[in-house]
Amino acid sequence: MQVxxxxxxxxxxxxxxxxxxxxxxxxxxxxxxxxxxLWISLYEWNGVGEMFWVGLGNYIEMWEDDRxxxxxxNNLIWLIFFLLAPLISLGLSIFLNQNLTELRFIKSIFxxxxxxxxxxxxxxxxxxxxxxxxLLDFFLKSLGFQPIAVxxxxxxxxFGIILAALWPQVAxxxxxxxxxxxxxxxxxxEAGRIDGAKGWKMFWNVILPQLRPATFIxxxxxxxxALRSFDLVAIMTRGGPWGxxxxxxxxxxxxxxxxxxxxxxxxxxxILFFLLxxxxxxFLFRVWLNEKGRL
Amino acid sequence: MKLFISIIVTVSVVITTAMAGTLKITQNSSxxxxxxxxxxxxxxxxxxxxxxxxxxxxxxxxxxxxxxIRNFLQAEPPDVVNWFSGNRMKFFVDQGLxxxxxxxxxxxxxxxxxxxxxxxxxxxGKQWGVPLTYYQWGVYYRTDIFxxxxxxxxxxxxxxxxxxxxxxxxxxxxxxxxTKYLWTAAGWFDFLNLRVNGYDFHMSLMDGNIxxxxxxLDKVFDIWGDLARKGYFIExxxxxxxxxxxxxMINGDAAMYLMGNFVVPNLKEGGLSGKIGYFQFPVxxxxxxxxxxxxxxxxxxxxxxxxxxxxxxxxxFLAKPKVQSMVAEVEGMLPTNNxxxxxxxxxxxxxxxxxxxxxxxAQFYDRDTNPEMAKEGMxxxxxxxxxxxxxKQIRKRIEKVRKRIFKK
Numbered sequence: 001m002q003v004x005x006x007x008x009x010x011x012x013x014x015x016x017x018x019x020x021x022x023x024x025x026x027x028x029x030x031x032x033x034x035x036x037x038l039w040i041s042l043y044e045w046n047g048v049g050e051m052f053w054v055g056l057g058n059y060i061e062m063w064e065d066d067r068x069x070x071x072x073x074n075n076l077i078w079l080i081f082f083l084l085a086p087l088i089s090l091g092l093s094i095f096l097n098q099n100l101t102e103l104r105f106i107k108s109i110f111x112x113x114x115x116x117x118x119x120x121x122x123x124x125x126x127x128x129x130x131x132x133x134x135l136l137d138f139f140l141k142s143l144g145f146q147p148i149a150v151x152x153x154x155x156x157x158x159f160g161i162i163l164a165a166l167w168p169q170v171a172x173x174x175x176x177x178x179x180x181x182x183x184x185x186x187x188x189x190e191a192g193r194i195d196g197a198k199g200w201k202m203f204w205n206v207i208l209p210q211l212r213p214a215t216f217i218x219x220x221x222x223x224x225x226a227l228r229s230f231d232l233v234a235i236m237t238r239g240g241p242w243g244x245x246x247x248x249x250x251x252x253x254x255x256x257x258x259x260x261x262x263x264x265x266x267x268x269x270x271i272l273f274f275l276l277x278x279x280x281x282x283f284l285f286r287v288w289l290n291e292k293g294r295l
Numbered sequence: 296m297k298l299f300i301s302i303i304v305t306v307s308v309v310i311t312t313a314m315a316g317t318l319k320i321t322q323n324s325s326x327x328x329x330x331x332x333x334x335x336x337x338x339x340x341x342x343x344x345x346x347x348x349x350x351x352x353x354x355x356x357x358x359x360x361x362x363x364i365r366n367f368l369q370a371e372p373p374d375v376v377n378w379f380s381g382n383r384m385k386f387f388v389d390q391g392l393x394x395x396x397x398x399x400x401x402x403x404x405x406x407x408x409x410x411x412x413x414x415x416x417x418x419x420g421k422q423w424g425v426p427l428t429y430y431q432w433g434v435y436y437r438t439d440i441f442x443x444x445x446x447x448x449x450x451x452x453x454x455x456x457x458x459x460x461x462x463x464x465x466x467x468x469x470x471x472x473x474t475k476y477l478w479t480a481a482g483w484f485d486f487l488n489l490r491v492n493g494y495d496f497h498m499s500l501m502d503g504n505i506x507x508x509x510x511x512l513d514k515v516f517d518i519w520g521d522l523a524r525k526g527y528f529i530e531x532x533x534x535x536x537x538x539x540x541x542x543x544m545i546n547g548d549a550a551m552y553l554m555g556n557f558v559v560p561n562l563k564e565g566g567l568s569g570k571i572g573y574f575q576f577p578v579x580x581x582x583x584x585x586x587x588x589x590x591x592x593x594x595x596x597x598x599x600x601x602x603x604x605x606x607x608x609x610x611x612f613l614a615k616p617k618v619q620s621m622v623a624e625v626e627g628m629l630p631t632n633n634x635x636x637x638x639x640x641x642x643x644x645x646x647x648x649x650x651x652x653x654x655x656x657a658q659f660y661d662r663d664t665n666p667e668m669a670k671e672g673m674x675x676x677x678x679x680x681x682x683x684x685x686x687k688q689i690r691k692r693i694e695k696v697r698k699r700i701f702k703k
Contacts, residue, residue, distance in 0.1 A: 048365050049390040061699075066692065131531040132542055152475070152533030152681070240475065241533040242678035257362055259667035260386075 034273070041266035047256070051263075058267035067243055068268070071251045074158050075227060078247065081162045082226035085169040086218035090211075092170070093177035094203070107178075114171035122235030125164035126151065151237050154244035161245060165232050169225055173218040180214030181207075220283055227276055248272045317349045318605045319373035323360040324626070330354055332625045341612050348605050368392040372597035374606040380415040380426055380591040381658035382501065382665065387595075388418045394596040394603065396610060397421045403611045411650065412591050412631045415658055424595035425610045427619065428628035429656075430556040431646030432482060432588040438572040440467060440550045448574040452490075452518065455577045459527045462550055469527040471549035473540025474680060477673035481660035482553050484676050485588055487515045490579040494586040494655050501663040503701030507672075507694040516690070518579070520683035533681055541565060555590070559642050560627060573642055575649050584654035590662055591631065671696040 006013075041058055043051040062068045096107050113121065128135050131149040140147050150160035184207065192206040208215075230249035233239060239246035239254060246254070248268060256265025322333055338350045353373065355363060364376060368387060378384055387393045400406055400422045406413060412426035441447070441458075444465055449455040459469040474480045488497050491514050499505050500512075522528065529543050538561065543549040545565035552558060553576070562571050578585065594613055596606045612618060619630035629638060629647055638644055650656065661669035675689045 046390075048369060048387075048392070129534075130539075131534050132539065149531035149534045152531055238476070240477070240674070240677070241681065242674045254670070255667075259670055260365075261667060 037266045037269050037273075040263055041270045043263045045262045046260040047262045048260075054263065058264050059271075061264070062267060062271070067246060067251060068248075070243060071246045071248045074245065074247050075229075077158050078162055078165075078226040078229050079223060081159070082166070082169065082222045082229075083219065085166055085222045086173045086215060088166070089170045089173035089177050089218065090215070093174055093181055094207075096174075097178065097181045110174055111171050113168040114175065116168065118168070118231040119235055121164055121168055122232045125160075125167075125232075126236050129160055151245075152241045154241055157237060157241065157245040161229075161232050161236050164236065165225070165229060169222060172221065176214045176218050177211065180211045184210055216286070223279060224276070227272070227279070248275075316347060317351055318375065318602055318609055319351050319353070320375040320609070321360070321364075321373050321377055322352050322354045323357050323377045325357045326626065328625050329622075332621065336621060337613075337618060340618070341609060344612065345605070345608055348608070350609075368597050368599070370599075372599050374596065374600040374602045375609050376595050376597060378424065378593055378595050379658070379662050380412065380424065380593045381662040383662050384416070384423055384593065384595065385418050386666070388423050392598050393423045394598050394600070394606075395421045395423060396425065396596060396607065399425065399607050399610050399614075403614060405614050408616070408632045408634050409614060411633065411656065412593075415591055415656065416593065424593045425614045426591045426593045426631040427613060428623045428626055429589045429591040429631055429650070430628040431650050432486070432553070432555050432659075433576060433646070433649065434551050434553050434574050435544075435558055435562065436551040436572050436574065437544065437547070437567070437570055439570045440547065441572070448572070449577045451577050452579045459522070459525070463525070463527065467547070468529045468543065468549040470522070470551050470553065471529050471540050471543040472532045472552065472680075473535030473537045474532050474677045475534060475536050475539075477670075477677050478659075478661055479537050479540070479554075480676035480680055481669070481673050482555075482588065483519060483680075484515070484672075485657060485660050486553065486576040487519055487579070488512070489586040489588075489657060490576065490583060491515050491518075493583045494657065497586070497657060498663070501660075503665065503668065503697055507690050507697055512690070514579075516679070516683075516686050519679070520686060523680050523683040528680060533677055555588075556642055556646055557627060571642075573645050585652075586655050586657060587650055587653040588659055589629075589650050589656040590659045591656075592628075665700050668697060668700050 040051075042053065042055055044054045044057070045051040092110060096103060096110065127133075129137075129150040131137055131147050131152075136150070137147040148156070151157055188210065189202075189206060192202055197206055228249055229247050230253065233245060233247055233250045234253070237245045239250050249272060252265050252268040252272065254265075255261045255268060259265075322330060324330060333352060338352060342348060342350060360377075364378065367373070368376070369392070378387070384393065400409075405422075405425070409416075409426055412429060413422070416422045416424055416426055440462070444461050444467075446458050446461060447454075449458055462469045472479050472483075485497070488500070492511055496505065496511065500507075505511075529540070529549050532540065535542075537554070537558075540552070541558065541561055542565075544552050545562065545567060559571065575585065575587075594610060596603055596610065600606055613622075614632060616630070616632045616634035616636070619632040620635040622628075623630040623635070623638070627640070627643070629643055629650065633651075638647055657663060660673065664672070672693050675693045679686060679689050
């Protein structure tokens with residue numbers, strides 16, 4: 001029997017063929033843009049005309065740019081307050097994890113914001129905060145307080161946007177925790193009960209350790225969400241008032257698209273890329289350690 | 296081989312004649328009436344007058360068009376594109392992406408017919424497109440409220456301050472505005488600077504030749520800051536879009552709005568028919584002539600267009616008095632051709648008078664200066680209107696941007 005090339009190498013080649021389409025798309029639409037963006041960040045370029053080499057000029061300018069400082073500071077605030085999402089949803093999931101028919105409806109209400117598009121969330125909250133006819137204003141007035149224009153107050157605007165962003169984020173983390181709770185090992189819980197663990201002690205020592213994978217994912221997605229926050233800022237304030245609610249991702253779009261500064265926008269993208277990279281590397285390292293520990 | 300070549304020749308002849316027959320144009324108006332006008336009247340009329348040319352129109356979303364045009368001008372542009380005159384046009388002229396159409400102007404006698412908008416279409420002594428329509432800016436006010444407190448239209452800034460004082464005393468905020476999207480604030484800056492320092496200074500500032508910390512601008516910020524400190528603008532205007540800014544005027548909490556003429560239909564729909572008046576921005580310095588703001592929409596031929604011959608015909612067609620009137624009427628704007636029929640609408644009539652008597656026209660801050668300069672400048676203006684005491688820091692920050700952009 002003659003063995004042809006295909007028969008000999010079938011096992012080795014098949015995966016290559018299966019991977020090829022995905023790899024090709026990944027290269028064209030992900031890998032190539034990353035490198036081209038790194039390259040553009042070394043130029044001054046308006047997106048249309050000639051490109052001028054400035055070396056690290058864009059990065060040096062960023063160092064002194066007040067807007068970038070504001071953006072980084074706001075990203076930090078986002079990072080800290082976005083971590084409330086896993087915390088809130090942990091509490092909620094414990095409450096919602098009861099076998100009551102009535103709770104089904106309540107549960108779906110809590111999940112609801114997760115399926116709503118961020119654009120809609122942004123618009124709803126913009127209306128809510130509107131100082132002329134918004135609901136918030138209505139509540140404050142009926143309680144005898146002065147109305148607050150949340151989205152045009154430079155001191156609280158970022159918190160106003162984060163609150164809007166937390167709404168769907170809590171729902172997301174809630175789903176993670178609910179699945180985590182559904183997968184609890186009954187035997188361990190029973191064993192704990194026999195040993196006299198109750199209430200807080202039970203939660204802290206028996207339930208929470210079992211929810212570790214869920215917590216880990218919830219924290220990871222929240223941190224990523226905080227770093228790449230863009231949509232709500234764009235919809236609710238466009239970085240305003242006077243740029244005080246801007247974040248790195250928004251600043252990047254504004255510089256590149258609206259201000260015709262592709263090079264500077266690319267430099268901002270690069271910084272964001274490396275920040276996310278460091279974090280994801282740490283994340284993968286943790287996953288790797290975890291798997292190694294179990295094996 | 297001979298056969299092969301002849302096939303190629305025939306095919307390419309067929310292709311080029313096919314292309315000579317079609318003229319690709321764009322439309323960036325999100326107004327359904329405008330789109331209808333072009334589809335049902337303007338294009339058929341052009342095709343009738345120029346047999347053999349078929350016009351294909353692509354409609355874009357107004358905002359998306361602003362980014363799309365940068366890509367298609369370099370790659371596969373249509374034959375005629377909409378754009379805005381002034382600095383926004385100059386940006387593409389400098390990149391060599393717009394065609395010099397001075398010949399269209401010369402051949403059709405446009406230099407005299409379109410004289411009002413000629414300077415905004417001119418870069419390096421040549422014309423780079425044809426203006427379509429423009430509209431006036433000015434103060435729109437509630438005539439009933441003015442009457443109630445015995446107020447008349449102001450001639451000078453002192454009159455205006457008196458009006459503001461009277462209104463404020465009676466619990467009416469003098470001016471409404473919505474600065475969420477920034478550009479409305481620039482209207483104030485432009486008018487104050489045109490009235491204080493005049494056109495040449497203003498344009499020089501727009502071209503990046505003058506510092507934002509120059510002491511000739513002090514008076515502009517003094518008057519503006521005075522209005523802001525005294526609470527003559529509605530509160531929370533940084534939360535409102537320009538449309539939302541109409542609400543206080545409609546419900547009578549505010550009495551005036553510095554705006555473009557496009558605000559009128561909305562105010563009428565809001566129930567203010569017969570209660571709206573218009574006055575020209577008052578004089579600040581008697582020695583400075585009254586320059587006005589009149590943003591102009593225009594059409595251009597991309598350098599890489601395929602069918603430039605027919606595109607030139609189309610531009611000449613769009614410059615005609617009759618066609619200009621048709622477009623202006625539907626859009627509620629003024630035709631740029633001075634041979635066009637005079638407008639009949641009350642506000643367009645006043646606008647036409649104000650603009651034709653003015654010493655000259657500016658386009659608007661974000662059309663007259665570099666796009667990034669405009670963005671950063673307008674952020675500063677918005678901040679200044681809310682926090683006038685930060686004048687120094689704000690001007691310093693804007694100046695830093697100017698220095699970097701214009702390298703001067």
